[in-house]
Amino acid sequence: MKIRALTAPSARSGLSFSEMDVNPDGEHDVVIRVTHCGICHSDIHMIDNDWGMSNYPLVPGHEVVGIVEETGRAITHLRSGDRVGFGWQRGACLQCADCLGGNENLCDASQGTITHGYGGFASHLVADGRFAFPLPEGIPSVSAGPLLCAGITVYGGLRSAGMRGGQRIGVIGIGGLGHLAVAFARALGNEVVAFTTSEDKAKFAVDLGAHEAVVHRDGEFDxxxxxxxxxxxxxxxxxxxxxxxxxxxxxxxxxCFVGVPDKPLSIDLFPLLVKRRRIMASPIGGRSMITSMLRDADRFGVAPVVETFPMCKADEALEKVRSNRIRYRAVLVA
Ligand SMILES: NC(=O)c1ccc[n+]([C@@H]2O[C@H](COP(=O)([O-])OP(=O)(O)OC[C@H]3O[C@@H](n4cnc5c(N)ncnc54)[C@H](OP(=O)(O)O)[C@@H]3O)[C@@H](O)[C@H]2O)c1
Ligand SMILES: [Zn+2]
Ligand SMILES: [Zn+2]
Incomplete structure (x- = not known):
């Protein structure tokens, strides 16, 4: 089938509409008519080929919300007309120990929505329906996309780092991921401290639920x-x-790192050793974690603060994300 998609022809280029061919496999694929798609900083890393793994033409977009139009024969949990969300991951082997343990995000055969196919800056997303999530009624479509990557990444990262409530949680960077981390950590019963480089965000972080906000730069705190x-x-x-x-x-x-530093870490061991501290990193979250995250977002009213743009203004939105001027997640509306 033909879809209309915003494509990046090469690294660091602007996006333009093209007609692309995609072929649903008839078995597990679903065809989703895209209504909304969030812009994650990983879309920018991919457009710019920061990680050296981008294939062009690239169709960004992995915070996708839309309506199911067709389902493959083996997809039984979705029907035409269902409202679903789709995040970073489009595939996994579903048979290895990680997959069977509910950690499909750790599978060696994991496939990314925009690394192994065309993403959601498009009229339609065609992808494995086993990674499409029916959305709770209480979550509006304009809010749902950012939960599917930003939301699950911070929820999964905090849970994997041991967040269980009653703790003191710090969040560095109050952007798309960070503002949802503050909201989730607070909603799940923790004391929260926000670390931001942007003075104007300190008050916002407190309004969002942080107990404290600290402005930082180059390891110095205000x-x-x-x-x-x-x-x-x-x-x-x-x-x-x-x-x-x-x-x-x-x-x-x-x-716990979920944001991706642009240089290798350099760290003195002693501050870790003497207090038995740990450093870890975490990718998105498995399917059961995504289901728990959506349930908690619905139950506690955790939603992103969004700025919307029509799909044709994607370049303008991407520029605002690049220059840290988005407050706090850009969402493209079809
Ligand atoms: N692990 C995963 O699975 C996963 C999933 C999704 C995204 N990511 C990664 O997470 C990162 C954040 O994504 P995002 O969509 O939240 O980006 P974003 O909306 O641009 O927010 C990032 C925030 O980090 C802070 N920041 C920006 N540049 C900085 C710098 N040079 N030094 C210190 N702080 C800086 C800013 O917050 P302040 O203004 O408050 O300082 C900014 O708003 C990206 O690297 C993305 O690729 C990882
Ligand atoms: Zn993302
Ligand atoms: Zn697997």
Whole structure:
């Protein structure tokens, strides 16, 4: 079938509409008519080939919301007309220990929505229906997309780092991922401290539920943050002053990266050793984690703060994300 999609022809180029061929496999694929698609910073890393793994023409978009139009023979949990969300992952082997353990996101055969096919900046997304999630009625379509990548990434990262409520959680970077991390951590019963490089976001972070907001730059803080944190989640898409944040962790505390630094980490071991602290990183979340995240977002009213743009203004929206001027997630509307 033919779809109309916004494509990047090469690294760091603008997007333009093209007609593309896609072929549903008839078995597991679903055809989703896209109504909304969030813009994640990973779309920008991919458009710019920051990770050296982009294939062109590239169709970005992995925070997809739409209506199912067709389902393959083996798809029984979805019907034509259902409203679904689709995130970063479009495939996995579904047979390895990770997949069987509910961690499809860790599968060696994992396939990305925009690394192994065309993404959601398009009229339609054609992809494996086993990675499409029916959306709870209480979550509006304009809010749902960002939950499918930003939301699950911070929810999965915090859960995997040991968040269970009653802890002190730090969040570095109050962007698309970070503002949802503040909201989830607060809704799930934690004390939250937001770390931002943007002074205007400090008040917003508190309005969103943070108990404290600290402005940071190059490992310096505008004032000493209060008590140590049990978990600090970094959502920054660039390198941070890792040692300065390790020093803010409690004993047995965890610094968890979900944002991707642009340089290898360089860290003195002693601040980790003497307090038995850990550093980890976490990719998105498995299917059962996504289902739990959607349930908690619905139950606690966790929703992204969005700026909407028509699909044809995608370049304008991407530029605002690149320059850290989006407040707080850009969503393209078909
Ligand atoms: N692990 C995963 O599975 C996964 C999934 C999705 C995205 N990601 C990655 O997560 C990162 C964030 O994505 P996003 O969509 O949230 O991006 P975003 O909306 O651009 O937000 C990132 C925030 O990080 C802060 N920041 C930006 N540049 C910085 C710098 N040089 N130093 C320190 N802080 C900086 C800014 O917050 P302040 O203004 O508050 O400082 C910015 O708003 C990206 O690297 C993306 O690829 C990973
Ligand atoms: Zn993403
Ligand atoms: Zn697997």
């Amino acid at each position: 004032r000493p943050p209060g008590k140590p944190c049990d978990i600090i989640l970094s959502t920054a898409p660039a390198s941070i002053a890792t040692s300065a944040f390790v020093n803010l962790l409690a004993s047995d505390g965890t610094l």
